[in-house]
Structure formats: C-alpha cells, structure tokens
Amino acid sequence: MPMAGRFCVRERFRRTALIKYYLKTIEIAMQAKQIHSFEFLPSVNEMLDKIEGGNIKTTIRAEIIRRELERLRRQITTGGIPLTSRSEAVKRVKANVQAQIRVLLETPLQRVVNATGVVLHTGLGRAPLGEHALQYLQNIACGYVNLEIDLERGRRGERLDLVNDYLTLLSGAQQSAVVNNNAAAVLLMLNSVANRREVIVSRGELIEIGGSFRLPDVMKKSGAKMVEIGTTNRTHLADYENAITSRTAAILLAHTSNYRIQGFTTKPAESDIIELAHHHNLPVLLDLGSGALINMESLGLPHETVVADAVARGFDLVSFSGDKLLGGVQAGIVVGKREYVNKLRKNPLMRVVRCDKLILSMLAFILSRYMVESGPPDIQTYRFLTRSRESLRKMANTVLTGLDDVAKRFFRVEILDSVAEAGSGSLPTETIPSVVLRIQCDKISEVKLAALFRQQDPPVVGYIRAGQFFLDLKAVADKELPFIVNALNRVAEAVASKRGK
Incomplete structure (x- = not known):
C-alpha cells in the first residue's frame, strides 16, 4: 500500500478512537452526574417535616412525596436536568408537592374562560x-x-x-x-x-x-x-x-x-x-x-x-x-x-x-x-351561537378600554372579524361569524403567551394560528369580560417583571 494510503487509514483509526474516547468520557461524566443527583434526593420522612399539608392526611402527604421523588428519579435516569445540591432537590420537591396538595384540596376542575372560538369545546366540557x-x-x-x-x-x-x-x-x-x-x-x-x-x-x-x-x-x-x-x-x-x-x-x-x-x-x-x-x-x-x-x-x-x-x-x-x-x-x-x-x-x-x-x-x-x-x-349555547358580530365588537372594545398602561406598552391588541365553530361534531364544515382579539408581544413567543393566559385565575384559553395568539369572544359570557381584562393586565405585568430581571 502506498505511504499516503497507509497514512489515511491510520488517521481514520485515530479519529475513530478519539471519538469513542470522548463519547465514553461523556457517558462516564453523565453517569457521575446521575449518581450525584441521586445522592442529593431527600428521604420521605425528611420532606414530611418540611412540607405543611394543611388538613390533608399524613399518609396521603407521604404518598404524594414518594410519587414526586420517583418522578425525579425517572427524570434523572432519562437524562433530565441534574440536581446540583441537596437544597435544590429539597426546594424542587417541596414546591411540586405543595402545588399538588393545593390542587387536591381545591379539586382539579375549575372555571375556565373559553376564548377558543369553539362553542361546544369537548375539552372544556361542551355546553355551558x-x-x-x-x-x-x-x-x-x-x-x-x-x-x-x-x-x-x-x-x-x-x-x-x-x-x-x-x-x-x-x-x-x-x-x-x-x-x-x-x-x-x-x-x-x-x-x-x-x-x-x-x-x-x-x-x-x-x-x-x-x-x-x-x-x-x-x-x-x-x-x-x-x-x-x-x-x-x-x-x-x-x-x-x-x-x-x-x-x-x-x-x-x-x-x-x-x-x-x-x-x-x-x-x-x-x-x-x-x-x-x-x-x-x-x-x-x-x-x-x-x-x-x-x-x-x-x-x-x-x-x-x-x-x-x-x-x-x-x-x-x-x-x-x-x-x-x-x-x-x-x-x-x-x-x-x-x-x-x-x-x-x-x-x-x-x-x-x-x-x-x-x-x-x-x-x-x-x-x-x-x-x-x-x-x-333560553339556553346559554344558543345565546352564544346567535350573537352578532356587532355585539361581539362592543365586547372587544370593552376589553380594550380596561387595559392598563403596562398592557398597552407590551401588547398590541387588535379587533378582527373571524369565524367560530359549533364544535363537538355539530354543524360540521360550517363556520359562524365571530370577532377575535389578536394579541401580539415582541418580548415573548406566542406559545409562552398562551401558557401565561392559561395560568391565570380563572384560566383564559385562547388559540394560536399562523404564529399569532388570539382570543375569540364568541363563547365568552358578558360577565367573563373582566376576567379577560384582568388576564391581559396580569400577563403584561409578568412579561414586564421578566424583562426587569
């Protein structure tokens, strides 16, 4: 074999060996991080002393902690974000367990504002x-x-x-x-x-x-x-x-x-x-x-x-x-x-x-x-389905007049004509005239914006289309307009606080 050919073969072997070495090093490092992460996990008894459970039974509180610890173990094993200290592990477990206890005590079903443009939305309970x-x-x-x-x-x-x-x-x-x-x-x-x-x-x-x-x-x-x-x-x-x-x-x-x-x-x-x-x-x-x-x-x-x-x-x-x-x-x-x-x-x-x-x-x-x-x-579903665009525009203008200075600074809110759906297989392929609020923000993505609206009290569920976030007013009750105004103002405050950090 010519010298140049032998050199190429040796170079390929050398590079392959280096790649294997680096991969093995990374694997060992990841395993070490996993081992350290497991060592940081607290015991159930330790967390029982740190977490207030209100009136919830101790046995139930202990089971929630066990499930959260097991979830963290699976996350570590599958290459999730490793734990860097025991205090971080305790803090994470405590926050997640307390959140779960709050949901259990308050019951998981909660009032939601349906701004999806689907009147009979199966995921939101269909007919109100x-x-x-x-x-x-x-x-x-x-x-x-x-x-x-x-x-x-x-x-x-x-x-x-x-x-x-x-x-x-x-x-x-x-x-x-x-x-x-x-x-x-x-x-x-x-x-x-x-x-x-x-x-x-x-x-x-x-x-x-x-x-x-x-x-x-x-x-x-x-x-x-x-x-x-x-x-x-x-x-x-x-x-x-x-x-x-x-x-x-x-x-x-x-x-x-x-x-x-x-x-x-x-x-x-x-x-x-x-x-x-x-x-x-x-x-x-x-x-x-x-x-x-x-x-x-x-x-x-x-x-x-x-x-x-x-x-x-x-x-x-x-x-x-x-x-x-x-x-x-x-x-x-x-x-x-x-x-x-x-x-x-x-x-x-x-x-x-x-x-x-x-x-x-x-x-x-x-x-x-x-x-x-x-x-x-005299049924809520038909009050929603038969609303005119004129009445929906009045509702949209009511929302705009309720925006505070922070919301006006961070959001561009436009009133647009749109179409809604009956939903749940009703009136298939047919659309119904509606009005939407298009909400744009340069500081946050539409996905994160939608998530912030769902985290409000009560949650406001809109939709994303073509990279933009919308709130459809077709299935929003008149008494729910303050919820939308409040959500817009609170989400704007959340965006502003993140920018401040």
Whole structure:
C-alpha cells in the first residue's frame, strides 16, 4: 500500500478512537452526574417535616412525596436536568408537592374562560349550562328528590318518566330512553335489537370521532355483527337490498359528525332506505350525533337535522347527545317507536349506563326551555351561537378600554372579524361569524403567551394560528369580560417583571 494510503487509514483509526474516547468520557461524566443527583434526593420522612399539608392526611402527604421523588428519579435516569445540591432537590420537591396538595384540596376542575372560538369545546366540557340552571340544580342537589317515587300514587316510579313527556312532545316520538352518553345509546340500541345478528351499515358512515370512538368497535361490543355495504363515497339502494338476509336484524344510519364526503358521491334517500327496511320488517336506527331540537336555520345558523323531522320520516330509533346542540348535560337520548324503546328500557345494560338524579333533573330543566312558542330557547349555547358580530365588537372594545398602561406598552391588541365553530361534531364544515382579539408581544413567543393566559385565575384559553395568539369572544359570557381584562393586565405585568430581571 502506498505511504499516503497507509497514512489515511491510520488517521481514520485515530479519529475513530478519539471519538469513542470522548463519547465514553461523556457517558462516564453523565453517569457521575446521575449518581450525584441521586445522592442529593431527600428521604420521605425528611420532606414530611418540611412540607405543611394543611388538613390533608399524613399518609396521603407521604404518598404524594414518594410519587414526586420517583418522578425525579425517572427524570434523572432519562437524562433530565441534574440536581446540583441537596437544597435544590429539597426546594424542587417541596414546591411540586405543595402545588399538588393545593390542587387536591381545591379539586382539579375549575372555571375556565373559553376564548377558543369553539362553542361546544369537548375539552372544556361542551355546553355551558348558565346561571338559571345552577339555581335550579342547587335546589335539587341539597336534598332528596322524587327520582323513582310516584308521589301521586305513593309507589315506586320510573326515573326515565321524569323526562319522557318532554322528549316525546318535542320529538313526536312514542317513547324515549336516556343513558349517560350517545355512544352508550348506540351500543344499547344495537344490543337490544340486534344482539348476535347482522346490522347493515354503509362504509361511508363508519365514523371515528374524538377520543378514538369508532362505530365498528361499538358495534362489535354490542354483540351485533356489522355488514358493510357500498364504498366510502358511493352506496346504492341495491347495496342495502342485496345485503338483507334471514340473519339481518336492522339497518343503521350514522350522522357523519365532524366531516363531510363531497364530490363524486351517491347515497340513497333516507325515505327509500326506510321503505325497504319496513318492507322486510326491519327497524332502521339513526345515530344522529348532535341532535338539534329546533330548526337551526330559523336562527340564522347552518342546517342541522332536527330530531322531530327524523322521527317523522319513519326512523324506528333515533339517538343523539344531550350536551351538544341540545345545550344541556352529557347524556345519550333515544326516541322512537314504543316497541323498540321498551326493549332498551328492559335491557339489563340499561342499569349499567343509566343516568343519576343530577343529570335527569338538569336534562328536564334544559328541555323545559324548549317549550316556548318561538325564538331561540333560553339556553346559554344558543345565546352564544346567535350573537352578532356587532355585539361581539362592543365586547372587544370593552376589553380594550380596561387595559392598563403596562398592557398597552407590551401588547398590541387588535379587533378582527373571524369565524367560530359549533364544535363537538355539530354543524360540521360550517363556520359562524365571530370577532377575535389578536394579541401580539415582541418580548415573548406566542406559545409562552398562551401558557401565561392559561395560568391565570380563572384560566383564559385562547388559540394560536399562523404564529399569532388570539382570543375569540364568541363563547365568552358578558360577565367573563373582566376576567379577560384582568388576564391581559396580569400577563403584561409578568412579561414586564421578566424583562426587569
């Protein structure tokens, strides 16, 4: 081998050896830091003496400390920020444990200002109930109620009858049932009418919505056997007819929730499917999802199928949610023909998924708001959805007038027209006119800005789009405007104090 070639080979070996040496040195140094970090960790007993737990039990306080120490050990092992002294370790453990104790004593759920532009935000609890509902709930929750007692006859009653009149009058159905959510309602429908038998469903309606809720999974758990027909974008009446056999128990149609299939699509009219099913003595089930009880277009909102219209078209069972467009509490509501609803009511699973006194009482309260002659129901959700841009601009100007000098110095706050969403799969692909506050700050990133707003009391949850932070006012109550003003001023103070340091 020529001299130059041998030199290159030796140089490569030398460099490889140096790299291995440096990597090994770094590894040893990291291991040493880990060992030292572990040595700095205090004991549980030591921290028990240093942390005030208020009225919380000592055993619970000790367990919280153990969990925090274990979290720190995992952090050190995975190469997290090492501890440099025992005092730093004690300080960190103490701060984290005290924060956890505060949350436990105050309960983790807290009032939040929804400035996301999504009215029925699943992560923020969907439909807000409003103050009238709270006053009614206080009267119910603080004592006993006639949940399953027939006060007139002095004998045991049926809890579902508490809301049955409301639901049958509003939907035109013969009978109703209520469970704890719409997924449970779909499962109960399928199990009651099609256990161990076949249910026909179009591939274009095999939905998956938030939280990994998949219709095929629910069908499998119900005991029904799913028979898929058609394709994602095209299903014909003949596909339904060809799939009907002696093993068929029902046909299921599902609202496509938060998406629409557009373009080269075909699906038969619902009336034709219902006529075909009834010709073969099969029930047709409809998972309506949101379930509006009133004509949304009459309120200037996008179209959504009205429950009463679905019942009038001949669906045998219709299920929908209580906390979406209905504007109430989480519940799965089923209305339809008495012979099929009674199967649900008698199903042993009904006890597994039934609602308690608080849900049923609040549902009855919300349904009673729909009994008025005309106009939008007196429900918070519809007050938000029907707000005009003019009223939202007035709210935005109220916020601007409340800014202090620090906020005016650090923030550029602009009022802009925008669009909001109903959310939770309601009015999919449709937007609603809204107004936002665009908040810009040169001293802090939009991600940190959003985080600071979420750390206020109460937290203000906005959104980031195209590298900018926004607060949408569509779902902000008038009484919450001072919270937004206060958050803007306090966040500005936090930014100013960091700049001062």
